[in-house]
Amino acid sequence: VKPVTQKQALRRYMRMFIPAMVGYLIGLSATTAARIFFDPVPLWMSILALAVIVLPLIGFLFVWLRYAREADEFQQSQMLWGFAWAGCITAAGAFTVGFGQSLGLIASFDDYWYAVAFIMLQGLTVAVRGGRCLP
Amino acid sequence: MRNALKSLRGDRGWSQQVLADKLGVSRQSVNAIETGKYDPSLPLAFSIARLFGRSIEEIFDDEFGDLSKAAK
Numbered sequence: 588v589k590p591v592t593q594k595q596a597l598r599r600y601m602r603m604f605i606p607a608m609v610g611y612l613i614g615l616s617a618t619t620a621a622r623i624f625f626d627p628v629p630l631w632m633s634i635l636a637l638a639v640i641v642l643p644l645i646g647f648l649f650v651w652l653r654y655a656r657e658a659d660e661f662q663q664s665q666m667l668w669g670f671a672w673a674g675c676i677t678a679a680g681a682f683t684v685g686f687g688q689s690l691g692l693i694a695s696f697d698d699y700w701y702a703v704a705f706i707m708l709q710g711l712t713v714a715v716r717g718g719r720c721l722p
Numbered sequence: 723m724r725n726a727l728k729s730l731r732g733d734r735g736w737s738q739q740v741l742a743d744k745l746g747v748s749r750q751s752v753n754a755i756e757t758g759k760y761d762p763s764l765p766l767a768f769s770i771a772r773l774f775g776r777s778i779e780e781i782f783d784d785e786f787g788d789l790s791k792a793a794k
Contacts, residue, residue, distance in 0.1 A: 592746035
């Protein structure tokens with residue numbers, strides 16, 4: 588891995604992150620509009636909509652991973668704690684919801700909320716920990 | 723781990739951002755090291771020592787050491 592400075596790593600991250608999020612919002616808006624104008628939505632359009640929405644998100648996850656590799660060691664330690672907390676809380680939530688649904692206690696919902704929860708919890712953990720890197 | 727980074731930086735009139743740019747790390751990293759919230763890796767400690775023209779022992783020390791000589 589070619590060593591880069593923190594500024595370069597952040598610049599490389601933002602250069603991909605912003606277009607990915609813009610693409611995601613455009614894809615989401617277009618898909619929502621398509622569902623209004625087409626009822627029922629043709630299969631080919633559903634497949635296209637899935638690709639248009641998911642590809643920018645996969646792109647974001649790729650640059651997130653690349654930033655985790657290129658960021659300076661302090662930022663990496665912060666991210667590690669974020670991933671650890673987010674992973675544990677999301678897993679605990681998935682178990683709780685999964686068994687709750689099996690027992691008929693919790694209503695069914697879309698699975699992508701787990702990914703949303705993980706990403707938000709990762710950022711929240713980094714913000715709440717506020718630079719504390721010691722266990 | 724204690725360190726003399728803040729006083730060494732202050733002697734040169736550098737802000738945390740200036741030092742961070744010279745080391746290729748974030749300002750948050752410099753702040754975390756100065757406040758003792760984060761202990762740098764050996765490669766980063768060497769970079770810091772080289773930048774200030776000191777040995778690692780003169781800048782970083784554990785609770786039993788004496789950092790006062792770094793300020794001289």
